Each structure stands twice: as structure tokens, then as C-alpha cells.
Amino acid sequence: MVTPGQTAAGYRPAGRGDAGGRAPGPVLRWGMSAHARRLLTLALAGLVVAIITGRGEFAGVAAPAAALLATWRRDRPGSVQVTVTLTATRAVEGEQAAVQVTVEGQGEHSVQAVLHPARTIVPLPGPGGQAAGIANGSQVRLPFAVTRWGRHRVGTLEIILRDRWRLVQGTLVLTLPRLDCYPRPAIQQTRVVLARLPNRLGEHPARVPGEGIEFAGVREYAPGDRQRSINWPATTRRGRLQVNTFAAERSQDVVILMDATPDAGEPGHGAVDHALRGATAAARAYLAARDRVGLITYRYQVRWLVPGLGERQFYRIAEAMLTDQGAWSADTGFSRLPRAALPPGALILVFSALLDHRLVETLRDMRERGFPVLIVDVLTGEPGTGRTRIGRLARRIWRMEQEAIRFSLRELGIPVVHWDGEQSLDLPLAPYVRRPVVARR
Amino acid sequence: MVAAALLGAACVAWAAYPAGATGRSGVTILVLAACCVVAGAARLAATGLAAPQASRSSYESTPLRLWHTASGTLLRVPWAEGALLGALVLEAQHRSRPWHTGLLGAALLGYLIATHLAESAAPRGALRRQLPVLAAGFGLLMLAAGAAFLPSAGTGLSADWLRVAAAVAAVAIGGLVLPR
Numbered sequence: 065m066v067t068p069g070q071t072a073a074g075y076r077p078a079g080r081g082d083a084g085g086r087a088p089g090p091v092l093r094w095g096m097s098a099h100a101r102r103l104l105t106l107a108l109a110g111l112v113v114a115i116i117t118g119r120g121e122f123a124g125v126a127a128p129a130a131a132l133l134a135t136w137r138r139d140r141p142g143s144v145q146v147t148v149t150l151t152a153t154r155a156v157e158g159e160q161a162a163v164q165v166t167v168e169g170q171g172e173h174s175v176q177a178v179l180h181p182a183r184t185i186v187p188l189p190g191p192g193g194q195a196a197g198i199a200n201g202s203q204v205r206l207p208f209a210v211t212r213w214g215r216h217r218v219g220t221l222e223i224i225l226r227d228r229w230r231l232v233q234g235t236l237v238l239t240l241p242r243l244d245c246y247p248r249p250a251i252q253q254t255r256v257v258l259a260r261l262p263n264r265l266g267e268h269p270a271r272v273p274g275e276g277i278e279f280a281g282v283r284e285y286a287p288g289d290r291q292r293s294i295n296w297p298a299t300t301r302r303g304r305l306q307v308n309t310f311a312a313e314r315s316q317d318v319v320i321l322m323d324a325t326p327d328a329g330e331p332g333h334g335a336v337d338h339a340l341r342g343a344t345a346a347a348r349a350y351l352a353a354r355d356r357v358g359l360i361t362y363r364y365q366v367r368w369l370v371p372g373l374g375e376r377q378f379y380r381i382a383e384a385m386l387t388d389q390g391a392w393s394a395d396t397g398f399s400r401l402p403r404a405a406l407p408p409g410a411l412i413l414v415f416s417a418l419l420d421h422r423l424v425e426t427l428r429d430m431r432e433r434g435f436p437v438l439i440v441d442v443l444t445g446e447p448g449t450g451r452t453r454i455g456r457l458a459r460r461i462w463r464m465e466q467e468a469i470r471f472s473l474r475e476l477g478i479p480v481v482h483w484d485g486e487q488s489l490d491l492p493l494a495p496y497v498r499r500p501v502v503a504r505r
Numbered sequence: 506m507v508a509a510a511l512l513g514a515a516c517v518a519w520a521a522y523p524a525g526a527t528g529r530s531g532v533t534i535l536v537l538a539a540c541c542v543v544a545g546a547a548r549l550a551a552t553g554l555a556a557p558q559a560s561r562s563s564y565e566s567t568p569l570r571l572w573h574t575a576s577g578t579l580l581r582v583p584w585a586e587g588a589l590l591g592a593l594v595l596e597a598q599h600r601s602r603p604w605h606t607g608l609l610g611a612a613l614l615g616y617l618i619a620t621h622l623a624e625s626a627a628p629r630g631a632l633r634r635q636l637p638v639l640a641a642g643f644g645l646l647m648l649a650a651g652a653a654f655l656p657s658a659g660t661g662l663s664a665d666w667l668r669v670a671a672a673v674a675a676v677a678i679g680g681l682v683l684p685r
Binding site: 097098099101102103105109110113116117119120121123124125127129130131132134135176198200224228229230 | 609631
């Protein structure tokens with residue numbers, strides 16, 4: 065297989081005894097083209113009909129096809145060098161990338177590259193009226209778009225070499241490498257902030273005085289205060305030195321809990337898709353505010369990432385969403401989560417459809433342990449139960465059950481907001497952004 | 506693709522005219538040839554739409570599975586060969602009319618060339634180098650249309666050898682037309 069960025073230098077078709085001992089690669093298969101088969105059919109059919117019927121004009125029908133076939137030549141290139149690269153190995157949903165193909169050593173043969181895309185890959189038309197997924201030339205670019213998150217193979221690339229008479233055709237099929245597609249983050253510009261923040265420098269104004277920029281009040285001067293913080297109007301009124309106080313700026317710990325249990329809804333717009341996009345948006349928003357963000361994924365088992373800072377943590381989280389291995393810590397239950405994965409006082413932001421009862425019980429338990437929890441409900445579909453009376457009744461009972469679950473969580477003090485997956489996350493979170501969230505036991 | 510479909514339809518219609526002179530067998534062959542032309546045009550149109558094998562899931566619904574099977578069959582069967590064989594047989598069922606057959610031959614060649622250009626998405630001018638050869642071939646076509654080319658098959662050893670050659674060529678055609 066030709067890996068991206070590498071050249072299959074000196075590649076020869078299998079069976080010609082490569083003395084260099086290179087690993088066998090894709091096979092370049094030569095044969096008669098479909099056009100040559102059709103010409104041969106026309107020539108032979110014309111001759112047969114001419115002989116059977118005794119009518120010479122049918123032999124004339126065969127003459128042009130026979131003349132074209134008479135130009136058949138057996139010259140083929142000894143070796144072909146193919147370089148295949150992807151313009152990007154990471155992309156976001158809906159983003160465009162391209163396959164760049166360079167073929168050398170084909171001689172006078174024309175080159176055509178055909179992209180056979182995998183499931184979530186959509187070929188796009190190229191420049192100059194080029195059809196989607198097909199390009200002619202020795203240096204071509206085949207653009208495509210990725211429609212859904214995940215770790216996908218782009219597909220297979222078929223390279224077709226044709227002689228000048230288009231009677232002989234060589235075909236080479238290459239498997240294209242994988243592409244990591246991250247979920248398209250939803251829009252989120254505001255953040256939910258806790259009332260009590262740990263003693264760690266950040267960007268959120270806290271209720272304790274400190275060295276921030278947000279004005280908190282005025283107090284009497286104490287030795288050691290800076291002269292520039294003296295509030296002269298207040299000093300004049302009171303007759304004693306008064307200084308301005310500012311709120312301290314702190315950061316918080318945020319743990320995003322993503323529910324990846326049974327998917328409900330259409331592929332691409334289901335509960336898991338919305339949960340992924342919401343979690344990605346939240347991770348990006350909180351990491352931009354210099355908060356520590358961790359991730360817990362629940363899919364009948366629990367996997368977690370320790371909270372961290374910065375752009376690197378964002379890519380760790382994004383990578384962890386795409387894979388079941390590598391970035392994750394060992395599978396465990398919620399009761400066995402280490403302190404590092406679930407720091408005390410951390411804001412727990414849950415993206416879930418609340419269809420799994422074990423997760424609902426776990427959230428109740430977290431709340432009772434004192435963790436501030438906020439649930440973003442991503443359930444947008446209903447079960448299809450048909451139009452019968454019993455089906456409608458079942459669907460109604462199911463709706464009531466879901467409402468009861470949400471009601472019980474709200475009674476415990478867990479805010480539950482609904483998000484449809486399309487609009488900005490700022491709208492459902494707006495009531496909890498205006499004032500800090502207070503976690504009461 | 507449109508040119509290929511129109512040429513194919515024109516070839517079949519030209520070979521069948523007049524349809525009454527060929528009888529019921531001619532009508533049957535006409536229908537089959539027309540179906541081959543339509544299927545060939547559909548194949549050209551569906552080349553980019555059929556799902557690649559690598560992406561098919563094991564959990565497809567029955568209608569989707571039937572669609573994939575039908576589209577796979579559409580792509581594999583050589584419809585153009587069936588259309589040209591049908592046109593030639595239709596033409597052979599009529600009494601001798603050399604100029605009519607000559608035009609049919611030219612149209613059939615145009616149909617095959619248009620089909621190849623459509624299925625390979627070849628750029629314009631891809632066949633420019635073949636124009637001199639095509640011109641020579643059409644010259645031969647006109648000569649054959651204007652005069653008898655082969656003696657009629659009567660009795661004797663030469664006629665038997667001609668029949669053997671015809672049988673061998675028919676077998677070769679069958680091998681080319683059968684789908685891979």
C-alpha cells in the first residue's frame with residue numbers, strides 16, 4: 065500500500081521478478097479495454113452476419129472497427145511511480161480535503177484517477193468542470209468532503225492508464241489512508257461559572273478580593289495597600305483613606321460527562337452526535353477561559369481523561385472521542401473513579417439523552433455527594449411505535465416517563481436544559497450564565 | 506451520455522425500419538435491443554451513484570440490498586454489445602439494402618465511441634489521433650456498401666470453411682458479450 069507522502073518508487077507489476085526484495089505492493093493489471101471489446105464484438109459480428117447472409121455490406125460495417133483494432137500495440141511502461149497524499153489527515157465535519165495524486169513513468173499513456181469513496185466521504189467537483197471523483201492527468205487533485213465524525217478510511221483510488229488508441233488499459237487500485245474527522249463544535253460563547261472556585265489563577269471573577277480587574281467594593285486603607293488603588297472621592301467623603309477592592313480571578317474544574325449509550329435519532333443527527341458536538345463546544349469554550357477540563361464517557365462502561373489545560377488538552381479530548389483506546393484510562397465504574405478524574409468541587413456538565421437508568425442514578429448520586437451538576441438534554445427523537453392505538457399509548461407513556469425523570473432530577477437541584485443540537489448552546493444555558501451556580505448539599 | 510443514448514436509439518430504430526418486414530421475431534429483438542440501449546444509458550448515468558462495495562453494511566434493509574444488487578448488475582452487464590448485436594440482427598432480417606446498412610455501421614461505430622467517451626469521462630480530443638484510421642475505415646465501409654464483398658455461401662469446401670469461421674467468430678462474440 066502506498067502510504068501518504070511516500071512514493072512507490074520503481075514499482076513494477078507483480079510477477080516480473082523484483083530482485084531488490086521490496087515488499088509486494090498493489091498490482092498493475094493490464095488488459096483489453098471495454099472499448100476494445102466492443103470494437104471486437106462489432107467487427108466479429110459484422111463478419112459473421114456477412115458470411116451467414118452472404119451480404120458484403122455487413123463486412124463493411126466491420127471495417128472501421130477492424131481498422132481501429134489493427135492499431136493495437138503491446139508497448140507498456142516498465143514501471144510506474146505513484147505518489148498519493150492527503151491534504152489533511154485531520155478534519156472537522158463538513159470540511160473539505162483532497163487527494164493529490166502524481167503518476168510518473170507512464171510514458172505516452174493517459175492517466176485517469178477515480179476515487180471510490182467510503183461511506184462518509186463525498187467526492188466534490190474539481191476545478192475546470194472536473195466531474196466529482198474523476199480526474200485526468202498525471203498530477204491531479206480529487207477534492208472531497210467528510211460528512212460525519214469518526215476515524216474513516218477515505219476509500220480506494222483507482223488509477224487507469226490507457227494507450228493512445230484506448231485499446232489497452234492498465235488498472236491500479238490503491239487503498240487510501242485513514243482520516244480523523246472531529247465533531248463539528250456547536251456555538252458556545254458563554255460559560256456557566258460556579259459560585260465557589262478553587263484557589264487557582266484563572267479568568268472568572270470570584271467572590272473573594274484579589275488582584276483581578278472587576279471592581280468589588282471600597283474598604284478602608286490598610287498598611288501595604290498600593291497608592292494607585294486609593295479611591296479619592298470616597299476618601300474625601302469619609303475623611304479617611306479608602307481603597308478600591310477587586311475580585312480575584314479564579315479558574316474552575318469542569319468535567320464533561322458524555323453519554324454514548326444507545327443512539328436515538330437519525331444517523332448524523334442522533335443523541336450521540338449532538339452529545340459529541342456539545343461536548344466539543346463546551347471543552348473548547350472552557351479551555352479558552354483557562355479552566356481545567358476533563359472528560360468522562362459513559363457507554364455501559366466508564367472511561368475518563370484527567371482534567372487538563374490548553375490546546376493540547378482539547379486535542380486529547382477530541383482524539384479520545386474518536387477512539388476506544390490509547391488516550392483513555394482503564395474501564396471502571398463511577399464508584400471507582402479516582403479523585404483526579406472527578407476533582408471535588410468540579411462543575412459536571414452532562415450531555416445525555418437520559419435513556420439509561422444507571423446513568424440517571426449515578427447523576428443523582430453525584431448530586432447528593434455535593435457535585436454541582438448541569439444536564440444538557442440532547443434527546444430529539446421519539447421511538448417509532450406506529451399509528452395504532454396501543455402504539456400511541458406506548459409513546460405517551462414513554463414521554464411521561466421521560467418527563468418524570470427530568471422532573472425528579474430538577475427536584476434534586478440538578479438543572480436540566482434541552483438542546484436541539486442545531487442552535488447555539490448559549491440559549492439553553494443562558495439562565496445559568498447570568499449568575500454563578502451555587503452547589504448546595 | 507446523452508449523445509450515446511440518442512445514437513443507440515437511432516441505430517436500433519434505423520435497423521428495425523420498417524418493423525413489419527421482420528415479423529414477430531424482429532419485434533422481440535427490437536424490444537430487447539431497445540432495453541439494452543436504455544440500460545446502457547442508465548449504466549452511464551449510474552456510474553457515480555452506485556455504492557462502492559467497501560462501504561456496504563451488513564445490516565442493510567431489504568429494499569436497499571435489492572437496490573445495490575440491481576445497480577451492481579446494471580454496471581456489470583455489457584449492454585452496448587447487446588444493443589449492437591440486436592441492431593445487426595434486425596438489419597440482417599431485412600432484404601439487402603447496402604446504403605442503409607452502411608449508415609447503420611457508421612452510426613454503430615459512433616455509438617460505441619460515444620459510450621466509451623461517456624464512461625471514461627475522457628477529455629475532448631482524446632480520440633483526435635484516431636481520426637485518420639477512422640477515415641480509412643469509413644472509406645472501406647463505403648466501398649463495401651457499394652459492392653459485394655464476399656461471395657454468397659453456396660455449396661462446397663470453401664462454403665464449409667466459411668461456416669466454420671462464422672461459428673468460431675460467433676463463439677468469440679459470445680465470450681465477449683457475456684458479463685464478467
